[in-house]
Amino acid sequence: MSDFLDRFGRGQSMCHRWPPFVKLFAAVAMILAATCAPITHGPLVGIVACVIFFAHTLARIPLRYVGRRLLFFWPTLFLMAISLPLSQAGQKGWLLFVTILVRGTLSFSTALWLVNVMPFDQLLATLRRLRVPDVLLAILSLMYRFLFVLWDELDRMRTARSARLFRKPSLWETWRSAAHLVGRLLIRALDRADRIHGAMLARSWNGRTRWIEPRREDQR
Amino acid sequence: MHIQDGVLSPVVCAATGAISLGAVSYSVHRLQQSVGDRTIPLTGMMAALVFAGQMVNFPIGAPVSGHLLGGVLAATVVGPWAGCVAMTLVLFVQWALFSDGGLFSLGTNVLHMAVIGAWGGHSVRMFVQRFFGDSRKGIVIGSVVAAWATVMAAAALFCLEFRLSWSPREIDFSKVFTLMVSFHSLIGLGEALITGVAISFVLNQRPELICRMGTPARPIEGTGRSVHPTATAITRTLAAGFVIALAIAAFLSPFASSFDDGLEAVLGKLGIENFNLTGNVPGLLEDYDKVPVPVAAWQSIAVSFAGIGGTLAVFALAWLLGKVLPAAPPQLSEAAGE
Amino acid sequence: MSESAVRVEHLSFRYPGGPDVLTDISFTIAPGEIIGLVGPSGAGKSTLLQHLNGLLPSKLPEFVGQVCIDNIPVARQTIAEVRRRVGFLFQDPDDQLFCPTVFEDVAFGPLNLGLSDDEVRQRVRDSLTSVGLADYEPRSTLRLSLGERKRVCLAGVFACQPSVLALDEPFSSLDPRARRKLIAILKQFSGSQIIATHDLDIVVDLCHQVLLLDGGQLRAAGQTRDILGNVALMERHGLEVPWRLRPK
Numbered sequence: 178m179s180d181f182l183d184r185f186g187r188g189q190s191m192c193h194r195w196p197p198f199v200k201l202f203a204a205v206a207m208i209l210a211a212t213c214a215p216i217t218h219g220p221l222v223g224i225v226a227c228v229i230f231f232a233h234t235l236a237r238i239p240l241r242y243v244g245r246r247l248l249f250f251w252p253t254l255f256l257m258a259i260s261l262p263l264s265q266a267g268q269k270g271w272l273l274f275v276t277i278l279v280r281g282t283l284s285f286s287t288a289l290w291l292v293n294v295m296p297f298d299q300l301l302a303t304l305r306r307l308r309v310p311d312v313l314l315a316i317l318s319l320m321y322r323f324l325f326v327l328w329d330e331l332d333r334m335r336t337a338r339s340a341r342l343f344r345k346p347s348l349w350e351t352w353r354s355a356a357h358l359v360g361r362l363l364i365r366a367l368d369r370a371d372r373i374h375g376a377m378l379a380r381s382w383n384g385r386t387r388w389i390e391p392r393r394e395d396q397r
Numbered sequence: 398m399h400i401q402d403g404v405l406s407p408v409v410c411a412a413t414g415a416i417s418l419g420a421v422s423y424s425v426h427r428l429q430q431s432v433g434d435r436t437i438p439l440t441g442m443m444a445a446l447v448f449a450g451q452m453v454n455f456p457i458g459a460p461v462s463g464h465l466l467g468g469v470l471a472a473t474v475v476g477p478w479a480g481c482v483a484m485t486l487v488l489f490v491q492w493a494l495f496s497d498g499g500l501f502s503l504g505t506n507v508l509h510m511a512v513i514g515a516w517g518g519h520s521v522r523m524f525v526q527r528f529f530g531d532s533r534k535g536i537v538i539g540s541v542v543a544a545w546a547t548v549m550a551a552a553a554l555f556c557l558e559f560r561l562s563w564s565p566r567e568i569d570f571s572k573v574f575t576l577m578v579s580f581h582s583l584i585g586l587g588e589a590l591i592t593g594v595a596i597s598f599v600l601n602q603r604p605e606l607i608c609r610m611g612t613p614a615r616p617i618e619g620t621g622r623s624v625h626p627t628a629t630a631i632t633r634t635l636a637a638g639f640v641i642a643l644a645i646a647a648f649l650s651p652f653a654s655s656f657d658d659g660l661e662a663v664l665g666k667l668g669i670e671n672f673n674l675t676g677n678v679p680g681l682l683e684d685y686d687k688v689p690v691p692v693a694a695w696q697s698i699a700v701s702f703a704g705i706g707g708t709l710a711v712f713a714l715a716w717l718l719g720k721v722l723p724a725a726p727p728q729l730s731e732a733a734g735e
Numbered sequence: 736m737s738e739s740a741v742r743v744e745h746l747s748f749r750y751p752g753g754p755d756v757l758t759d760i761s762f763t764i765a766p767g768e769i770i771g772l773v774g775p776s777g778a779g780k781s782t783l784l785q786h787l788n789g790l791l792p793s794k795l796p797e798f799v800g801q802v803c804i805d806n807i808p809v810a811r812q813t814i815a816e817v818r819r820r821v822g823f824l825f826q827d828p829d830d831q832l833f834c835p836t837v838f839e840d841v842a843f844g845p846l847n848l849g850l851s852d853d854e855v856r857q858r859v860r861d862s863l864t865s866v867g868l869a870d871y872e873p874r875s876t877l878r879l880s881l882g883e884r885k886r887v888c889l890a891g892v893f894a895c896q897p898s899v900l901a902l903d904e905p906f907s908s909l910d911p912r913a914r915r916k917l918i919a920i921l922k923q924f925s926g927s928q929i930i931a932t933h934d935l936d937i938v939v940d941l942c943h944q945v946l947l948l949d950g951g952q953l954r955a956a957g958q959t960r961d962i963l964g965n966v967a968l969m970e971r972h973g974l975e976v977p978w979r980l981r982p983k
Contacts, residue, residue: 208500212403246496254401261563273563280403281499288402288496298835298875300493312429312437317486318835319441320448324490325877326829327449352455356591359450359465360598363474366449367606370442372830374435375790379823380844380895381815384434387846389855391838391872438833 190237193294197303204291207232211283216276222283229286236294246289247282254281297321305388315386323369331362399491400506400555402499406562413558414504417485420512424481436479443475444483448490450595455587463587468514469544470592473522473536474599474607480515487511505558509551513640517550518543520636533600536607541593548585549644552578739763739806740899740927746786746800756782757951760800764899764927764944771942771959772931775973779951780931781826784901787929788821789814805898819848822897826904828884837863837879837887838872844895862893866920882913889920900928906937935963935977947972 195203207229214221233243258277295303301318338354346354402410428436447467455463467487472480488506491497498506522539529535556574599607741764748757757779764770772780786802789809802809804817825831834840838859845855863869866886871879879887885905892900900921906914914934918941921928932938938945938959945962947955949972955962962968964980 205500208402209407212407212501250401250496253399254404257401257404277404281401282403284402284499284501285496288492288500292493292496297493301835310425310429313425313482313486315437316441316444316482317489318839319438319833320444320483320486321490322833322835322876323442323445323829324448327445328452331449331452348456352590353594355453355455356594357598358453359470359591360595360602362450362453363446363470363595363599364603364606366442366446367439367474367603369830370435370438372825372827373438373442373833375785376823376825376831376833377438377843378434378790379788379818379821379825380891381818381847382434382843383815383847384437386437388839389842389846389852391836391856391859 190235190294193236195294197295197299198306200291200295201303203232204287207287207290208284211287212280216272216279222279226283229283229290232290233286236290238290238293243286243289247285250285251278251282254278254285302390311386311388314388319373323366323373326369327362327366330365331358334358334361399488399498400502400509402501404562405502405505405558407501409558409562410501410505413508414501417504417507417512420516421481421485421507424478424485424516427478428482439475440479440483443471443479444486444490447471447483447487451487455591463584463591465591465595466510466514466544466548466584466588468510468547469518469522469540469588470595472515472519472543473540473592473596477516477519480519481511484511484515509554513551513554513643514547517636517640518547520634521546521640524634524637533604536600537593537597540596541589544592545585545589546640546644548581548588549578550640552581552585553643555581738766740766740768740804741787741929742801742803742806743783743786744801744803746783746802748782748786748799755951757786760948760953762946762953762956764929766898766927767925768944769921769928769930769942771935771938771945772929772948773933773935773938773945773963773974774948774954776933778948780948781903783948784823784903784929784931787899787901788818788823790823819895820897821899821901822892822895824885824888824892824900824902824905826907828881828888831888831891832876832884835875835877836872837868837874837876840876840887841872841891841894844891848895858894858896859890862890863887865893865923866890867916880913882909882916885909885913885917886920889917893924898926900924900926902928902930902932904932905930906932906934935974936979939963939977939979947974949973 207225210225211229214225216222233240254277258274258281261271261273261277301314301321304317305314335358338358405413428440447465447470450465450467450470453464455465468480468484471483474480475483485507488498488503488510492500492503518540521543522536525539525542526535529538556577559577596607741762743763744761746757746760747755749755760783762770772783774780786809787804789802804820807813807816807820809817832840834843841859841862842855845858850858859872860869863871866889868883868886868890871883871887876884876887902921905917905921909917914937918937921930921941930938930942942959944957945955945959946953947962947968954972955965955968960980963977966976966982969976
C-alpha cells in the first residue's frame with residue numbers, strides 16, 4: 178500500500194537528491210508562480226508551465242502517471258470552475274473558468290512533483306527542522322504509521338463483508354453497512370490506540386517527545 | 398470538498414490560512430495542557446481513522462459516491478481540540494500523499510473541515526445535546542445536526558471566499574452560490590447520515606468509547622485535569638450560534654448579490670483591492686456568450702429544496718436515529734466483517 | 736528476602752464490575768531463569784504479564800497483592816523504575832512499532848530514559864545487531880515482514896536494557912525460520928524471561944520452569960518436563976502434551 182503511494186519517492190534522480198529544503202521551496206515557488214501569474218499574460222503562464230514540466234522530466238516522473246492523476250483531478254476542478262461561466266454566460270465567466278483550470282492544473286502538477294521527489298519521512302524531518310511543534314509531529318508520524326495498518330484492516334473487513342453478501346443490497350442497506358464499517362473501524366482504532374499507549378508506557382514514555390537523528394553515515 | 402490551489406486568490410488563502418493557523422495553534426496548546434499521555438496515540442489513531450474512513454464509499458448514483466468528512470465524528474470521540482488537530486493532520490497528509498487540496502488552500506480547507514468541523518461541530522452538538530439531558534439519544538441527534546450544520550457553514554464560508562477572490566462587479570455570483578449550496582446540502586445530508594449511523598453503532602457496541610471522551614470534563618485519574626477541558630457554556634453557545642448562522646447564511650447566499658455593493662464599499666474602506674483580471678481573451682470564447690442554460694429557473698427550486706427539504710430531512714434523520722437507537726440490541730446490527 | 740527477579744504474591748485482579756481475571760497468584764522467578772506461561776485462551780496470561788510492568792494498575796486500581804521486580808514493589812512511585820527493568824513484547828508487533836522508521840522506533844525507549852544522543856545511537860546499533868538486523872536503521876517500519884517486525888520490537892525492548900523480559904505470544908503466526916531466529920535470540924538474552932505462549936514445543940526447548948494458568952488461577956508450577964509431560968493435568972486444562980514429551 179505504501180509503495181503505491183510514493184511510488185517514485187525512492188527514486189534516485191537529480192531532484193530526489195536535492196536537499197529537502199530546496200525541494201520544498203522550489204515547490205512553493207512554483208505554486209506561487211502558478212497561482213499568481215495572470216492568465217492573460219500567456220507567455221508568463223507558459224514559462225511557469227515549462228518550468229514545472231522540466232522539473233517533472235528532471236525527476237523522471239513518467240508522463241503517463243501525471244496524465245492519469247490529472248484525469249482524476251480535473252473533474253472536481255471542472256465542476257467548481259464551470260459554475261462561473263454557467264452563471265455568467267459571458268466572456269468574463271469563461272476567462273475565470275480558464276484561469277481556475279490553468280492555475281489548478283499547474284499547482285496540482287507541482288504538488289504531484291513534490292510528493293514524488295520527497296518521501297514522507299523526509300517531509301517529517303523537514304517539518305521538524307521548521308520548528309513545527311513536537312506534539313503535532315508525534316501525532317503526525319503516529320498517524321502516518323497506522324494509516325496503513327487501518328487500511329489493511331478496512332480491506333479485510335470489506336472483503337469479509339462482500340464475501341457474505343449474497344444479493345444486491347438496497348441503497349439504504351449499503352449506506353448503513355458502510356457507516357457500520359466506519360463505526361467498527363473506529364472501535365478497533367480506539368482499542369489499538371489503547372494498546373499503543375500501553376506499548377509506549379512499557380518503554381518509559383512520559384508524554385514528552387524527544388527526537389535525534391540517526392548516525393550521519395546512515396543518512397540518505 | 399477539497400479546495401484546490403488556484404480556485405481562491407492568494408490573499409484569501411493567506412487570510413483563511415492565518416485564521417486556521419491561530420485556531421490550530423490554540424488547539425495544540427489546549428491539547429498540550431490536557432496531556433494525558435494518552436492524547437498522542439489517541440489523536441494519532443483518530444486522524445488515521447478519519448483518513449481511512451474517508452476511503453469507505455457511500456454510493457449515491459452509478460458513478461458518483463460520497464464519503465465521510467469526519468470532523469464531527471472526530472470531535473465527538475476525542476473532543477474539539479484533539480479533533481481539530483486530527484482533522485488538520487488528515488488534510489495535511491491528504492495533500493502530502495495524494496496532492497488533494499492545495500498547499501496554499503490548505504489553510505482554507507483546514508478552516509472549513511477542521512476548525513468548523515471539530516470546534517463548530519462540537520459546539521453545535523453540545524448545544525443540541527443540552528435539550529436531551531446528555532443522553533445517548535442526545536449525542537446522536539446532536540452529532541447529526543452538527544454534521545449537517547458544519548457542512549453548510551463551510552459552504553457559506555466558501556461562497557464568501559469565492560466572492561472575495563474574484564473580480565466582483567462583472568460577475569453575478571448568485572448562480573455559482575446556488576450550485577454550491579445545493580451541492581453542499583447533499584454532502585451535508587450524507588455527512589449527517591454517515592456520522593449519525595456510525596456514532597449510534599459505536600454507542601450500541603461500546604458506549605464507553607464515546608461517553609468517556611465525548612461528554613465534557615471527565616477527570617483523568619492522577620492528573621487532576623480533564624480529558625479535554627471544554628469551553629464554557631457561553632462560548633460554546635456563541636460558537637454554536639455562529640455555525641448555525643453560517644449554515645443558514647448558506648441558503649441566503651444565492652440571493653446575496655444585492656449585498657455586493659455594501660460589501661464592496663466595506664472592502665474599499667478597508668483598502669482591500671480585489672484582484673481584477675484585466676484584458677480580454679480574443680474572439681475565441683464569444684460564441685459561448687449566449688449559451689442557454691436553464692439555471693435561472695432551476696435556481697429558486699434548488700435553493701428551496703436545499704433549504705427546506707434539506708433541513709427537514711436532517712431533523713427527520715436525527716429524530717429517526719434517536720428513536721431507533723435505544724431499541725436496538727447490541728448484536729442486532731449485522732456482525733459481518735469480524 | 737532471597738534474590739529474585741520477579742516475585743508475585745497473592746495477586747488478584749478484576750476489571751471494574753467484572754469477574755476476577757486473576758485469583759491469588761504467587762510465584763517467583765530467579766535471575767536468568769526462563770519461565771513458560773501456558774494455559775488455554777482467556778486464562779489470564781496477558782493480564783498477568785501486563786501486571787509485571789504495571790500497565791494495568793496505572794489505569795485501574797482494582798488489584799490486590801504485590802508484584803516485585805528486582806525486589807522493587809510495583810507502585811505508582813516506582814512505576815518508572817519498574818518499566819525500565821521489565822521489557823515487554825506485545826503480541827501484535829504493529830501495536831509496538833509506532834514510529835515511521837526502525838531507528839526511531841528502537842531509539843524510543845532509550846530517548847525516554849534520558850540518555851545522551853551518542854548513547855542512544857550506540858544502544859540502537861547494539862540492540863539491532865543483537866537481533867541480527869544491523870543495517871535496518873533507516874528502513875521504514877511499514878516495509879518489514881512479520882518476523883522482522885517482531886525482531887525490531889525486540890530490539891526496541893533490548894535497547895532499554897531490561898533485566899526481565901515479558902513476552903506475550905512471541906511466536907504466533909511466525910513461519911518456522913522466523914521462529915527459530917527468535918528462539919536463538921531469546922536464548923542469548925542473559926536476564927530472566929517469562930513467555931506466554933501456546934507453542935508448547937518451544938516451551939520444552941526454551942523454558943526451565945512452567946506456570947500453568949487456567950481460569951485466572953495458577954493450577955500448576957514446576958519443572959517444564961514434569962508439567963508438560965503430565966497427560967492428565969494437561970488434558971484437564973485443555974492443553975496437549977507436546978510431541979517430544981509424549982510417551983513412546
